[in-house]
Amino acid sequence: MTVPDGAVSAVEARLEELGIVLPAVxxxxxSYVPAVISGNHVYTSGQLPLINGKLPASGKVGADVDPETAQQLAGTCAVNALAAVKAQIGDLDRITRIVKVTGFVASDPSFTGQPAVINGASELLGKILGEAGTHARSAVGVAVLPLDAPVEIEIIAEFI
Structure with missing residues (x-):
């Protein structure tokens, strides 16, 4: 499925409707690449919530970063992951399913709300992709993430 020159894909139109600009990868x-294709799947590397090359927040969720902010940052990670997928397959309308989302939350030792944080990515993927955005998922608390990011997301997307 390709979009004619000048036309906007359905997924890109939905992003625009939601006020989301797909960033550059x-x-x-x-030493890694943002995403790779194997068969009819795209596997993304872990995506941080970088906006214009910068983290809008850093530290541990439940101490330095509140869960609501971390949830929004998880959504940013999901958008960055979609950008990595698009760079591999050219058109987000080719996605038939987000198969799996793995979310990592840099957590204060007493914080146990990792699933709610990763909902920020899961719910946004559903809003963007509809039924194709529903997926299996893991939400894991970790001691620290690269650049002291509060959250990191990786996805596996199936495409045609």
Whole structure:
């Protein structure tokens, strides 16, 4: 499925409707690539909530970052992951399903709300992709993430 020149894909139209601008792919911070294709799946590397190359917040959720902010940052990670997928397949309308979302939350030792934080990514993917955005998921609390980010998301997307 390709979009004719000058036309906007249905997914891109939905992004625009939601007021979301798909960013350029975030350059790797180390020795990896943002996403790879294997068969009919795109596997993204972990995506941080970088906006214009900067973290809008840093630290541990439940101490330095409140859960609501972390949830919004998880959505930013999901948008960055979609940008990485688009860079591989060209057209987000080719996505048939987000198969899996894995979310990592840099957590204060007493914080146990990781699933609610990662809902920020899951719910946004559903709003953007509809039924194709429903997925299996893991939400994992970790001690620290790269650049002291509060959250990191990786996705597996199936496409045609």
């Amino acid at each position: 975030v350059p790797p911070l180390a």
